[in-house]
Amino acid sequence: MxxxxxxxxxxxxxxxxxxxxxxxxxxxxxxxxxxxxxxxxxxxxxxxxxxxxxxxxxxxxxxxxxxxxxxxxxxxxxxxxxxxxxxxxxxxxxxxxxxxxxxxxxxxxxxxxxxxxxxxxxxxxxxxxxxxxxxxxxxxxxxxxxxxxxxxxxxxxxxxxxxxxxxxxxxxxxxxxxxxxxxxxxxxxxxxxxxxxxxxxxxxxxxxxAANCSPVALALTRRMLWHFSAQEGPKGALSVDAALNIALGAKGDVHEGVAAFLEKRAPQFPLTVSGDLPDMPWWPDNPTGYR
CATH class of the missing domain: 3.90.226.10 (2-enoyl-CoA Hydratase; Chain A, domain 1)
Incomplete structure (x- = not known):
């Protein structure tokens, strides 16, 4: 490469x-x-x-x-x-x-x-x-x-x-x-x-x-932390975190993450960043405003 x-x-x-x-x-x-x-x-x-x-x-x-x-x-x-x-x-x-x-x-x-x-x-x-x-x-x-x-x-x-x-x-x-x-x-x-x-x-x-975390959850988490930690209060984060977890809770990564924990094994998360990221209207196309 x-x-x-x-x-x-x-x-x-x-x-x-x-x-x-x-x-x-x-x-x-x-x-x-x-x-x-x-x-x-x-x-x-x-x-x-x-x-x-x-x-x-x-x-x-x-x-x-x-x-x-x-x-x-x-x-x-x-x-x-x-x-x-x-x-x-x-x-x-x-x-x-x-x-x-x-x-x-x-x-x-x-x-x-x-x-x-x-x-x-x-x-x-x-x-x-x-x-x-x-x-x-x-x-x-x-x-x-x-x-x-x-x-x-x-x-x-x-x-x-x-x-x-x-x-x-x-x-x-x-x-x-x-x-x-x-x-x-x-x-x-x-x-x-x-x-x-x-x-x-x-x-x-x-x-x-890489071995322990869902790629989709990682992508969402880093964006949430960078975006919402700059705000004055938790209102913005509260407006999306429950909705995201409800959406994720019905999908394969959460099922696999819980099963792997209970079975004491490494997880094999099925979701992909390229195909399974939910919409993020709270994340602007250019979050820095920098060009």
């Missing part, structure tokens, strides 16, 4: 689709092409019912050092055209590289295995993912203000929700690199493991999810 990609290594391993940022000679620096390839790979995962979990990681010694600045001082200048390879166009629209919308719309759980440090867009591109695991030597940087920029990729919305407003302000205002243990304490990552074990731990967690 990787033959179709230039900036990613895309590999299917059983129920896991691995997406590895693959520009190690430039510390996996982000380009618009990388964003477009992430969108395409996530779309392929959504369309493949044999893929249960997507894991995003990097090759080499860091996860992603940020945007490609090989153009020098004009690397972010989209008006002159030199920044187009980072941002996709002169007006800042990501066009086919809108990885934020692709991740938010993903029908599969998205895990991140930070094999090393992540800064700038290398960090913000992971914020719409669901579970993040970090190598113990990783550092994280919201470095935008040190480059004369503001937090991008919707991170002014994502980051405070993950780590709280006070921590988000500190990280963004200083632009300093944050060690893995501080990221763990703040809630940016859920686990910190030795660097040589980060991929193995991500695989273990992905396989646990």
């Amino acid at each position: 990787s033959a179709d990609f230039e900036t990613l290594l895309v590999e299917k391993e059983g129920p896991i689709l691995w997406l590895r940022l693959n520009r190690p000679d430039v510390l996996n620096a982000y380009t618009n092409q990388m964003g477009a390839e992430l969108v395409r790979a996530i779309g392929q995962a959504d369309a493949d019912d044999s893929v249960k979990v997507v894991v995003l990681t990097g090759t080499g010694r860091v996860f992603c050092a940020g945007a490609d600045v090989s153009a020098g001082a004009g690397a972010f200048d989209t008006e002159s055209g030199e920044g187009a390879k980072n941002f996709g166009s002169r007006d800042g629209r990501r066009e086919n590289s809108d990885f934020v919308a692709a991740m938010m719309n993903s029908l599969k759980p998205l895990l991140v295995a930070y094999n090393g440090s992540a800064a700038g867009v290398g960090l913000t591109l992971t914020l719409p993912c669901d579970i993040r695991i970090a190598a113990d030597n990783a550092k994280f940087g919201c470095v935008f203000t040190r480059r004369g920029l503001v937090p991008e990729a919707g991170s002014a919305w994502f980051l405070p929700r993950l780590v709280g407003l006070s921590t988000a302000l500190k990280w963004c205002m200083t632009g300093a690199l944050v060690p893995a243990q501080e990221a763990l304490a703040a809630g940016l990552v859920s686990e910190v493991v030795p660097a040589d074990q980060v991929e193995a731990r991500a695989r273990e967690l992905a396989l646990e999810i």
Whole structure:
């Protein structure tokens, strides 16, 4: 599958689709092409019912050092055209590289295995993912203000929700690199493991999810949590969760899940994401409002 990609290594391993940022000679620096390839790979995962979990990681010694600045001082200048390879166009629209919308719309759980440090867009591109695991030597940087920029990729919305407003302000205002243990304490990552074990731990967690959880229930659950947790109260969630469980309760996945529990065996869920998702009128086509 990787033959179709230039900036990613895309590999299917059983129920896991691995997406590895693959520009190690430039510390996996982000380009618009990388964003477009992430969108395409996530779309392929959504369309493949044999893929249960997507894991995003990097090759080499860091996860992603940020945007490609090989153009020098004009690397972010989209008006002159030199920044187009980072941002996709002169007006800042990501066009086919809108990885934020692709991740938010993903029908599969998205895990991140930070094999090393992540800064700038290398960090913000992971914020719409669901579970993040970090190598113990990783550092994280919201470095935008040190480059004369503001937090991008919707991170002014994502980051405070993950780590709280006070921590988000500190990280963004200083632009300093944050060690893995501080990221763990703040809630940016859920686990910190030795660097040589980060991929193995991500695989273990992905396989646990794939072996025990209904793909349809997972797709609905991640969308419910992302959508309704941003609302002021539980009214929105209450308006759909009972109806969804009534609809699901009559279908094969719930029957199989209960039977497997009672029989003390692994479940074999019959429903597919491609064919059995109920309507979700509460989930807009572009939930981020970001283009």
